[in-house]
Amino acid sequence: MLSVIEIAAQRNDLVILSGGLGPTPDDLTKQTVAKYLGVDLVEDATAMAKIEAYFQTTGKKMTANNRLQALYLDGGQALANETGMAVGCYYENAQGADFLLLPGPPSELKPMMAKVAKPLLAHRVKGAQVLTSRVLRFFGIGESLLAEKLADLLKNSQNPTAATYAKDNEVTLRLTASGQSDQEVTKLLDQAEIDIQTQVGQYFYGYGDDNSLAQVVVQKLKAAGLKITAAESLTGGQFQAAITSVPGSSEVFDGGFVTYAQAAKASLLDIPSQVLDQHGVVSQQCAQWMAQQAKKKAGADIGLSFTGVAGPDSLEEQPAGTVWIGLAFKGQAPVAKKYHFPKQRAFVQERCVYTGLWLVLQALLATENS
């Protein structure tokens, strides 16, 4: 590590290290940077108090090595860890490269970078007072197709710069513009976004790093004063878990059903056995009944249903990845759509959840626009 740090410091004005601030013997980042700089590690009283309070509250035993998490580079600045215990550090070095030490776990790294470290780094962007990113989020389009549709922007645009990032079920596009004022930067971002929305606006659902399709749906439901429920077979509770992962979802969700076995579809939702026997559980009819009965029994305005084959085995002679998603929307007759998601179990389940959220969003948008 010392050799890596030496090389990095020789090459650069700023070295950012993430991870290795924790309490175990292989957490050596601070110690190694301290050795390179020839400075001591000192204790941050605020971080130490937080560590002690945590162990006091939980009644867990605090071990000596937990104290290591409160140490930072002498002469540097301790960076508060809002969501964890290991303190970060920003060290400005008159003799060479500066160092920024951040925690490894994303849940700690992200807030520390965004809220604490980023303002400290702002002066480094030469010739610009303002540097702003705008993140656009898309569902239902792959990264490669998005990249092809926006090829000119991605390859040639210098200000804003644009970069795509693909997760399993969504793609985000980050635009970053720099300029002399907020107004100038906002104008650059707005201009770029007009082109983007023209090209791929049909897949766009929201802005921001800390956003999700579930959050957007919950916000829309709140605004419309509507309650949602679900009957989940192959998703086993994941759709409702996505809704309730959003703080404040109690305004739009009272409860719902996980009906994994055929018997549970009959007993918990009162779906007539002959419907299930005649059409099977992987069927349009079953999906429609599930959505409608869940809506009725939970006293909700919107009922979603998921039934199909998560895999790896097939079911009712239908291959893994075959899915029906049902939607009972307010007073409308329930509808159901068939999908085929040809991937492994976890992907099929997650894709169902995203697709269900997307169907609700489209139905809500249609209502808004009508």
Next chain:
Amino acid sequence: MLSVIEIAAQRNDLVILSGGLGPTPDDLTKQTVAKYLGVDLVEDATAMAKIEAYFQTTGKKMTANNRLQALYLDGGQALANETGMAVGCYYENAQGADFLLLPGPPSELKPMMAKVAKPLLAHRVKGAQVLTSRVLRFFGIGESLLAEKLADLLKNSQNPTAATYAKDNEVTLRLTASGQSDQEVTKLLDQAEIDIQTQVGQYFYGYGDDNSLAQVVVQKLKAAGLKITAAESLTGGQFQAAITSVPGSSEVFDGGFVTYAQAAKASLLDIPSQVLDQHGVVSQQCAQWMAQQAKKKAGADIGLSFTGVAGPDSLEEQPAGTVWIGLAFKGQAPVAKKYHFPKQRAFVQERCVYTGLWLVLQALLATENS
């Protein structure tokens, strides 16, 4: 990237690169390594057929840049991507460092490394015919306490080597031993494990990288021929989602309830309103009733319940993180335990799921041993 590759190749016998094999303009790993080596990129027919088949099956539009994912280094060996589309590559280089190119997404990286790449690298471990890792999984102990209890092993053991890895709610310990035979290596691992189990066996729940507390619980339930259900308030379906994330969970789970609002606890589970009014929903009584009624209504052998305050706001004057978990186990009277998980919403919900699984596991182990 070219400069980084040059440095890495000068220093090492093998350079492993992960990521950048995809279809977008910023995926440049193969192109850059090809430039460094002075070789062309060639198309792998198998990978190309898979890409074409995917777009045919899904009916999505295949773009030209998707073909890039089938390219590998001429003179190297294409590595099949079982769970994705970008082909990997192993390139043995008589003039210098060898290269191993792997995809970035963990769901593609892990299987390719384990099944395709690792056998190709085995000959590089000098002086040993066998190199084997054993992963032990723990719940309910922090990484720092585990590291302190196993300090001697972690610091001093050379064969096997030992390393801890912490996730939000569990810790794994990887032991890696080398030797001349499977027998020798197994003996080394067994000897090390005896000490570990003596120290921290009470937190141990299973083996392996591809394992989870949910998998272990589902296996135990299958072996015991028992069915499980749940009534979830603050976890909103996450416990049932954890159970049904396990392939074959239909043998042990028929269905269950998400009862987020007080009204849903009364209407879906028939819990008397006076119980809820008198004790509140964040109470031992509510947790016990939820577990018992879920078990009864789903016709299961085991009922779990989760009620409490996920946060960020408090509820019934109880702070965020206050949780009751109920367990109705076979013919036994329902019990409930109180917890306080002082972290943010997502952590509280996930911790509830782990703790519920752990309670079920302990109850099953107690039955086995009685």
